[in-house]
Amino acid sequence: MELYAVLQITWWLLLGVLLIGLAVMVGMDMGVGTILRYVGRTDIERRVALNIIGPHWEGNQVWFVLGGGAVFAAFPLIYATAFSGFYVVMLLLLWSMIMRPLGFEYRSKLPSAAWRSTWDWALFVSGLVPMVVFGAAFGNLFHGAPFHFSWNLTSTYTGSFLGLLNPFAILCGLLSVALSVFMGSATVMNGAVDAIYERARTLARLSAALAIVLFAIGGVWVRGMQGFVLTSSPTPGIAQTPLQQAVSLVDGAWFGNFHAHPLLWVVPVLGFAGMLLGLLAAGARRSHLAWWLGAVAWLGVIGTAGVALFPFLLPSSSMPAQSLTVWNSSSSQLTLTWMVGFAAVFVPLVVWYTSWAFYVMRGKVKAEHVAADEHAY
Amino acid sequence: MHDITVVDLSRWQFALTALYHFLFVPLTLGLSFLLAAMETVYVTTGKPIYREITQFWGKLFLINFALGVATGLTMEFEFGTNWSFYSSFVGDIFGAPLAIEGLMAFFLEATFIGMMVFGWDRLKRGQHLAVTYMVALGSNLSALWILIANSFMQAPEGASFNPTTMRMELSSLTQLIFSHDAQAKFVHTSIAGYVTGAIFVAGISAWYMLQRRHVELARRSFRMAVLFGVLATAGVITLGDALGFIGGQAQPTKLAAMEGLWKSEPAPMPFNLIAFPSQQGQMNRGEVQVPYALSLLVTHSLDGTVPGVDQLEREAAARIRDGIPAVSALQTLSAHPGDPAALAQFRSHEKDLGYGFLVQRYAEDVSQATEAQIATAARDTIPQVAPIFWSFRAMVAMGLAMLAFFVLAVIYSMRNNIEHKRWFLKIAVWMIPVPFLACETGWLVAELGRQPWTVYGMLPTWMSASTHSVGYMVFSLIGFVALYTAFIIAEMYLMVRAIRKGPDEPHGSGDGRLINDRSQAGRMAGYAEG
Numbered sequence: 001m002e003l004y005a006v007l008q009i010t011w012w013l014l015l016g017v018l019l020i021g022l023a024v025m026v027g028m029d030m031g032v033g034t035i036l037r038y039v040g041r042t043d044i045e046r047r048v049a050l051n052i053i054g055p056h057w058e059g060n061q062v063w064f065v066l067g068g069g070a071v072f073a074a075f076p077l078i079y080a081t082a083f084s085g086f087y088v089v090m091l092l093l094l095w096s097m098i099m100r101p102l103g104f105e106y107r108s109k110l111p112s113a114a115w116r117s118t119w120d121w122a123l124f125v126s127g128l129v130p131m132v133v134f135g136a137a138f139g140n141l142f143h144g145a146p147f148h149f150s151w152n153l154t155s156t157y158t159g160s161f162l163g164l165l166n167p168f169a170i171l172c173g174l175l176s177v178a179l180s181v182f183m184g185s186a187t188v189m190n191g192a193v194d195a196i197y198e199r200a201r202t203l204a205r206l207s208a209a210l211a212i213v214l215f216a217i218g219g220v221w222v223r224g225m226q227g228f229v230l231t232s233s234p235t236p237g238i239a240q241t242p243l244q245q246a247v248s249l250v251d252g253a254w255f256g257n258f259h260a261h262p263l264l265w266v267v268p269v270l271g272f273a274g275m276l277l278g279l280l281a282a283g284a285r286r287s288h289l290a291w292w293l294g295a296v297a298w299l300g301v302i303g304t305a306g307v308a309l310f311p312f313l314l315p316s317s318s319m320p321a322q323s324l325t326v327w328n329s330s331s332s333q334l335t336l337t338w339m340v341g342f343a344a345v346f347v348p349l350v351v352w353y354t355s356w357a358f359y360v361m362r363g364k365v366k367a368e369h370v371a372a373d374e375h376a377y
Numbered sequence: 378m379h380d381i382t383v384v385d386l387s388r389w390q391f392a393l394t395a396l397y398h399f400l401f402v403p404l405t406l407g408l409s410f411l412l413a414a415m416e417t418v419y420v421t422t423g424k425p426i427y428r429e430i431t432q433f434w435g436k437l438f439l440i441n442f443a444l445g446v447a448t449g450l451t452m453e454f455e456f457g458t459n460w461s462f463y464s465s466f467v468g469d470i471f472g473a474p475l476a477i478e479g480l481m482a483f484f485l486e487a488t489f490i491g492m493m494v495f496g497w498d499r500l501k502r503g504q505h506l507a508v509t510y511m512v513a514l515g516s517n518l519s520a521l522w523i524l525i526a527n528s529f530m531q532a533p534e535g536a537s538f539n540p541t542t543m544r545m546e547l548s549s550l551t552q553l554i555f556s557h558d559a560q561a562k563f564v565h566t567s568i569a570g571y572v573t574g575a576i577f578v579a580g581i582s583a584w585y586m587l588q589r590r591h592v593e594l595a596r597r598s599f600r601m602a603v604l605f606g607v608l609a610t611a612g613v614i615t616l617g618d619a620l621g622f623i624g625g626q627a628q629p630t631k632l633a634a635m636e637g638l639w640k641s642e643p644a645p646m647p648f649n650l651i652a653f654p655s656q657q658g659q660m661n662r663g664e665v666q667v668p669y670a671l672s673l674l675v676t677h678s679l680d681g682t683v684p685g686v687d688q689l690e691r692e693a694a695a696r697i698r699d700g701i702p703a704v705s706a707l708q709t710l711s712a713h714p715g716d717p718a719a720l721a722q723f724r725s726h727e728k729d730l731g732y733g734f735l736v737q738r739y740a741e742d743v744s745q746a747t748e749a750q751i752a753t754a755a756r757d758t759i760p761q762v763a764p765i766f767w768s769f770r771a772m773v774a775m776g777l778a779m780l781a782f783f784v785l786a787v788i789y790s791m792r793n794n795i796e797h798k799r800w801f802l803k804i805a806v807w808m809i810p811v812p813f814l815a816c817e818t819g820w821l822v823a824e825l826g827r828q829p830w831t832v833y834g835m836l837p838t839w840m841s842a843s844t845h846s847v848g849y850m851v852f853s854l855i856g857f858v859a860l861y862t863a864f865i866i867a868e869m870y871l872m873v874r875a876i877r878k879g880p881d882e883p884h885g886s887g888d889g890r891l892i893n894d895r896s897q898a899g900r901m902a903g904y905a906e907g
Binding site for chain 1: 439440442443444446447448449450451453454456457458459461462463464465466467468469470471472473475476477478479480481483484485487488489490491492494495496499500539541542543544546547548550707708711712714840843844845849852853856860864867868871874875
C-alpha cells in the first residue's frame with residue numbers, strides 16, 4: 001500500500017481516538033451540566049456537583065478544541081464543508097458551548113438566587129445541546145448532506161436547517177445525550193455522597209438502559225437504510241479531489257464492511273458490552289468501573305459509526321459522486337506525516353499530565369466544605 | 378459566484394469576534410507571567426503577603442480567562458463556518474499550527490489552570506509554582522502557534538499550490554514556523570500582552586493606593602508590575618519596528634497604507650506625522666511631514682525608498698495580466714486532470730495565480746476580462762488607507778505614552794514616594810484601557826492592511842468566504858452581538874466587584890488559614906483564594 005494511504009488510515013484512526021476522547025472527557029462534563037438541576041435540588045448540592053468537575057472541565061474541553069483542530073489539519077475539506085454546510089447547527093453548538101466557561105466561573109460569584117438559577121439553566125443548555133448536535137452530526141453522515149463543489153472546490157450547501165433534524169439524526173442525538181448523562185452520573189457518583197450520589201446512580205442506570213435501546217434501534221434502522229458505495233475512484237493513496245469518482249446508493253450498504261470483515265463485529269459488541277456492564281456496575285455502586293465501561297461504550301459506538309461509513313467521511317446526498325472520503329479529503333502526505341509526529345509525542349504527554357491532575361484531586365467533595373467557602377464554583 | 382454582501386458581513390463578523398476575543402487574550406498572556414513572578418517571590422522569600430498577592434491577582438485573572446476561552450472557541454469555528462473556501466484552500470498548511478496549538482499549548486494551559494486554582498493546598502509550594510509556570514508557558518505557546526498561523530496569512534512561506542488537489546499544500550513546516558514575520562509578530566504581540574498585564578496590575582494597585590486600602594499589597598504589586606512593564610514596553614516598540622521593517626518588504630501595500638504613501642518618491646522620504654488620506658482622490662489633505670524620517674524608519678537608512686500606491690497598482694495590474702492564464706489553465710485542469718498543455722501553461726504563470734483570482738471577482742471567465750476590470754482589480758490591491766493610517770498612529774502614540782508612564786512609575790516606585798504622587802496614581806488608573814486599545818488598533822493595522830487578501834498575494838478575501846445567504850449572516854451577527862454584549866456586562870460587573878472588594882482581609886492571613894489542611898476543605902478553599 002502507498003505510504004500516503006497508510007498515513008490517511010492512520011489519521012482516520014487518530015481522528016477516531018480524538019473524537020472518542022472528546023466524547024468521554026467533554027461528554028462527562030456536559031452530562032454533569034445536563035443533570036445538574038436534577039442531582040442538585042438545592043444550591044449547595046449543585047455546587048457540590050459542579051466542584052466535582054471544577055478542577056478538570058477546562059482541560060477536558062480542550063479535547064473538543066483539538067477535535068476541531070485535528071479535522072482542520074488532517075481533513076481540511078471535511079472541516080470546510082461540514083462547518084459551513086451545517087451553519088445554523090454549528091452556531092447553536094457554539095453559542096451553547098461558550099456559555100459553559102462563564103457558567104462555571106461566574107455562577108457562584110454572586111449570592112443572588114436568580115443569577116445562579118440563570119447560570120444553572122445555561123449549564124443545562126450548554127450540556128444538552130452540544131451533545132445532541134454531536135450525535136445528530138454522526139446521524140447525518142449516514143444519510144449524507146446536500147452539498148456539491150464547483151470546479152475549484154468551493155462548496156455549496158443546498159439543504160435547510162430543519163433537514164438536519166431528521167428522525168435518524170435525532171435518534172443519534174439522543175444516544176449521545178444518554179451516554180453523556182451516563183458518564184456525567186458516574187462522575188458525580190465518583191465525587192459525591194448521600195442524596196446526590198443516589199440520584200446520580202438512578203440516572204446512570206436509566207441512561208445506560210436507554211442507550212442500549214437506542215443503539216439497538218439505530219442498528220436495525222441503518223440495516224434498512226441506503227448506504228453509499230464507491231464504485232470507481234482514483235486509487236487510494238493518490239492525490240485526488242472529490243470531482244473524480246462515481247458513487248452508487250445500495251440498500252444495507254453500511255453493513256458492507258462488517259460482512260466483508262466479520263471480526264469488526266467486535267466493535268458494536270464492545271458498545272453494547274460497555275453499556276450493559278456499565279448499567280450493572282452503577283447498580284453495584286462501582287462508579288469508577290462504571291465510568292471506564294462508559295468510555296468503552298463510547299469507543300464501541302463511535303467505532304461502529306466509523307467502521308460502517310469507511311471510507312466515507314461525509315457523503316453527499318444531493319451529488320453522491322462528490323462525497324468526501326478518507327482518500328479525497330485529507331491533507332497532503334507531508335502535513336499528515338508531521339501531524340502524526342506531533343500527535344505521537346503530545347497525546348501521551350497530555351494523557352499523562354491529565355491523569356496526574358485527576359490523581360491530585362481524587363476523593364469526595366462534601367457539602368460542608370463547599371458551604372464554608374463563598375467562592376467555590 | 379460569491380455574494381459580496383455576504384463576504385462583507387462575514388468580514389464584519391470575523392473582525393468583531395476577533396477584536397472581542399483579543400480584549401481578553403493579551404491580559405491572559407501578561408497576567409499569567411506576572412502571577413508566576415509573584416508566586417516565585419512567595420516561594421523564594423516565604424513571605425505570606427506574596428501568597429495573598431498571587432491569589433488576589435489570580436482571582437481577577439480567572440474572570441478574564443473564562444471569557445478568553447469562551448470567545449476563543451468562536452475563532453476555531455469561524456474559519457470553517459464562514460471562511461470555508463479559505464479553510465479548504467489552505468487548510469493543509471493553516472490547520473497544522475492550530476491543531477498543534479491545541480495539542481502542545483492549550484491542553485497544558487487548561488489542565489494546569491485547574492491545578493492552579495484548586496491545588497493550593499494539595500500541592501507542595503514548589504509543585505504549585507511549577508503549575509503556575511505551566512499555565513504561563515501554555516498561554517504563551519498558544520500565542521506562538523496562533524501567530525505562526527496568522528503570519529502565513531500575512532507573508533506566506535513554506536507552501537506551494539498543487540494543481541492536482543486544487544489547493545495550497547505545505548512544502549516546509551520549518552519555513553512556516555521560522556518565517557521572519559511569525560517570529561517578529563510573536564514577540565511583538567506576546568510582549569504587548571505583558572504590557573497589558575503590567576498596566577492592569579499597576580492601575581488597579583494605584584487605585585488602592587488612592588483609596589488608602591490594601592496599601593502593602595498595592596505597593597508591592599505596583600513595583601513588580603512597572604518593572605515588568607518598562608522592559609516589556611521597550612521590547613514591544615523594538616519588535617514593532619522590526620515588524621514594520623519585515624512587513625514593509627513582505628507587504629508593501631500594507632506599508633503604503635500605514636504611511637499614507639500615494640506617490641513613490643525619491644530618498645530620503647518624509648514621514649507623514651498627520652494627514653487625512655482620501656481613497657477616492659489617492660491623495661492626503663492637511664499633511665504635516667517630518668523630513669527624512671520615513672526612509673530612516675522603514676529602511677533604517679537615509680537612501681532607502683519604499684514604493685507608493687501608484688507604483689504598487691501598476692505592478693499589480695501586470696501581475697493580474699500574468700495570473701489570468703494561470704486561472705484559465707486551472708479551470709481546464711479541473712475538468713481534465715493532468716492535461717499536459719494546461720499544466721505547462723499553469724506552471725509558467727503559477728506565481729501570479731492569486732492575482733488572476735482577483736480579477737475573477739469581476740470577470741467569471743477570466744480570459745474575457747477587460748482592461749477596465751483589470752484596472753479595478755489592481756485598485757482593489759490597495760487596502761483602505763485612512764483607517765490603517767490612523768490605527769497605526771494611535772497604536773504607536775499609545776505605545777510611547779505607556780513607555781513614558783512606566784519610566785516615571787519605575788522612578789517613583791524606586792524612590793518609595795509613589796503613594797504621595799497622587800496625580801500620578803490618578804494617571805495610572807486612567808492608563809488601564811490604553812493597552813487594550815493599543816492591542817485592538819494593532820490588530821486593525823495587521824488585518825485591515827492585509828486586504829484584499831486572506832493569504833497575501835495568494836488568495837483574495839472575496840473568494841474565501843462561505844457561500845451563505847444574507848439571511849444566515851444577519852442571523853449569526855445578531856446572535857453574536859446579543860450574546861457577547863450580555864457576556865461583557867457580566868464580566869465587567871464581576872471584575873469591578875472583585876476589584877472593589879479587594880483581597881481577603883485581614884492582610885497576611887492567607888497563609889495561616891488552611892496551609893496544612895490537605896483535606897477536601899483545602900481543595901475548595903484553593904478556589905476561594907485562587
